[in-house]
Amino acid sequence: MGEVLETRRSKTNARFDELQIELSTAGKITANRACVYATGSFGRGEASDHSDLDLFIVGLGKRKRRLSRLQEICLEAELISATRRLKIREFSGDGEYLVHYTQHELVEALGKRHDDAKNTFTARLLLLLESRPVLGTQVYDKTIDNVVEAYWRDYEDHKNDFTPTFLANDILRLWRTFCVNYEASTSSEPAEKKAKRKLKNYKLRHSRLLTCYSALLYLLTTFVTQHTVHPKDATSMAKISPTERLEWLISQKTLSYKARKTVRELLEHYERFLEATDRPENELIQIFLDSKRSKEYSRSASTLGDLTSEALERIGQRSAFYRVLVV
Incomplete structure (x- = not known):
């Protein structure tokens, strides 16, 4: 940390x-x-x-x-x-x-x-x-x-190979719901309003992405390790924060070195986002009014998405649960 x-x-x-x-x-x-x-x-x-x-x-x-x-x-x-x-x-x-x-x-x-x-x-x-x-x-x-x-209503019939598909699909649906296009839709929109939308989109692509995918990574790791996911695993996941889930992932020696390295990079990148946004909203809006700086921040959000995708792939190992998350 x-x-x-x-x-x-x-x-x-x-x-x-x-x-x-x-x-x-x-x-x-x-x-x-x-x-x-x-x-x-x-x-x-x-x-x-x-x-x-x-x-x-x-x-x-x-x-x-x-x-x-x-x-x-x-x-x-x-x-x-x-x-x-x-x-x-x-x-x-x-x-x-x-x-x-x-x-x-x-x-x-x-x-x-x-x-x-x-x-x-x-x-x-x-x-x-x-x-x-x-x-x-x-x-x-x-x-x-x-x-x-x-x-987990169907767990009793699938104790040895339970895949939390129901919850995973709802988490993915929540992420898609969050993914509303906040970018300006018309050239006539005031510059400050455009900047505010870009700021909201920037925060969405960091905090909300980590909220959803830290849970999916946690559940995926549990499935790959145990070949099933017990209800208590989900309860434990819910009782810790998104960044604590990443720390838990980094501590799992059953994961490959490359997988843990990617998760560590993901956490470090997210910390840089927290540092960058630790200022009043009006100051952040001024940053997004500057097209050059706005693009730099946008690239940062894309990097977080790339690292998340890489972590899923390295941890998932083409397992049955990984397939649920990508198709």
């Missing part, structure tokens, strides 16, 4: 501690009823001074929610007040994503048409890929277990 990543993790941990102290009253609201988990840079353990806080609320209950509507409103008010006291940026989208789901809704929507429309798809996948509990750790752990169990 490099100095940049170590600093980011340390800062994130400190800010989490502050947030949880501020939310002592909110903890009484969620007790044995719900959890609140962070995603985004806070969930990935790499928040900077300029990061905002992305939160999801998940409660218990099937026909009747354990967290009532009034309790939900009080909880949201506590979350908003705490972030303001700590001078954390306002919730994105004017708080439109600060929504209360139930465990049942996250699992029931799996594979259904309304999964995207209700945003349960994103809430469920980010829970597994880049989350960290803020409140209600026991409910959070149980939610992860229930979601993994839903994805």
Whole structure:
């Protein structure tokens, strides 16, 4: 782990501690009823001074929610007040994503048409890929277990050669969903708006790519090593951050030297991205207004994609699971 990543993790941990102290009253609201988990840079353990806080609320209950509507409103008010006291940026989208789901809704929507429309798809996948509990750790752990169990529903019939195709396909779908073209579509669009879109695309091709593919690399390594993937392997994967997954991969002596070397290069490249983006958004926009510097940053994002592809190939070794990921 490099100095940049170590600093980011340390800062994130400190800010989490502050947030949880501020939310002592909110903890009484969620007790044995719900959890609140962070995603985004806070969930990935790499928040900077300029990061905002992305939160999801998940409660218990099937026909009747354990967290009532009034309790939900009080909880949201506590979350908003705490972030303001700590001078954390306002919730994105004017708080439109600060929504209360139930465990049942996250699992029931799996594979259904309304999964995207209700945003349960994103809430469920980010829970597994880049989350960290803020409140209600026991409910959070149980939610992860229930979601993994839903994805592993056919495991009992394939214990010795289980391929987590269902989850892998959803992770790939999430990545494709993220891959919206943020580049300017018309020449009449203002230069600053174009630059902002390029910046968003640059961040997408680093942080979101690593969120998705660190999980796929972790599961692929597990399959290649064990010839199957146990539900507990997925739970362990969900409990660590994307960069921690890369560190885990580097530590796996069962992988070839070349595979571990590629993953190490991938992690080092990602750290350079974290260093490059550790500044206010208005400063980053100025960089992307400069066409020459903008192209340099774009090439950096392409390099990360190349390293990810190389890691998949070196680890996959043309296994059955590797084939699922590429075809």
